[in-house]
Amino acid sequence: MIATLRNRHVLIAPLRSEDLPLYVSLYVDPDTMRHIGPTLTPAAAEAGFAAAMRSNAQTVPTTRTWTVARAADGVPRGLLALMHSGPSGTRSEAELGALFGPASHGGGHAGHALLAAVGHAFTDLGMTTLYGRHRDTHRVAMQVVEKLGFTRVPDPADPTTCVWRLARSEWRPRDRPERLQCASEPLR
Numbered sequence: 001m002i003a004t005l006r007n008r009h010v011l012i013a014p015l016r017s018e019d020l021p022l023y024v025s026l027y028v029d030p031d032t033m034r035h036i037g038p039t040l041t042p043a044a045a046e047a048g049f050a051a052a053m054r055s056n057a058q059t060v061p062t063t064r065t066w067t068v069a070r071a072a073d074g075v076p077r078g079l080l081a082l083m084h085s086g087p088s089g090t091r092s093e094a095e096l097g098a099l100f101g102p103a104s105h106g107g108g109h110a111g112h113a114l115l116a117a118v119g120h121a122f123t124d125l126g127m128t129t130l131y132g133r134h135r136d137t138h139r140v141a142m143q144v145v146e147k148l149g150f151t152r153v154p155d156p157a158d159p160t161t162c163v164w165r166l167a168r169s170e171w172r173p174r175d176r177p178e179r180l181q182c183a184s185e186p187l188r
Contacts, residue, residue, distance in 0.1 A: 009112035035138030077104040092128040132164040
């Protein structure tokens with residue numbers, strides 16, 4: 001079973017069938033995907049949603065996918081995923097990603113969601129290392145992951161991709177909320 005995560009800013013709930021429109025709208029939107037990867041067709045996004053739902057239903061999911069809502073209103077605004085099997089191929093590593101449409105940019109949702117997910121991955125799931133990636137044009141993502149304590153590592157295969165790494169041994173959970181509060185824009 002996939003946990004529901006919450007902090008005072010965001011509610012992170014496992015993906016549900018009624019989240020299909022949000023999922024598709026994010027993956028087909030060029031503005032949303034410009035710093036992430038190629039825009040999907042609606043059919044490809046629907047297939048991705050079906051795969052995410054199947055993975056979430058597994059006893060031990062290979063990928064966990066959640067929606068992220070502002071805690072105050074519970075309306076889903078984006079997606080969060082934890083994909084097991086990092087670069088070494090072990091289940092103690094995972095890639096962590098967040099996806100929000102332009103209407104939610106600057107609201108602090110991604111940072112607060114990633115903060116909760118990092119804590120969950122390290123303390124509840126026993127992960128040893130987390131990774132993240134985005135295009136090198138995504139300056140906001142760079143600021144968020146740096147505030148969470150991730151360190152940039154080279155990606156020799158693609159110099160236009162930023163890869164970030166955070167080991168559990170380097171994570172200091174008490175420092176992270178204060179560092180995240182430095183965000184220049186408040187939650188909307």
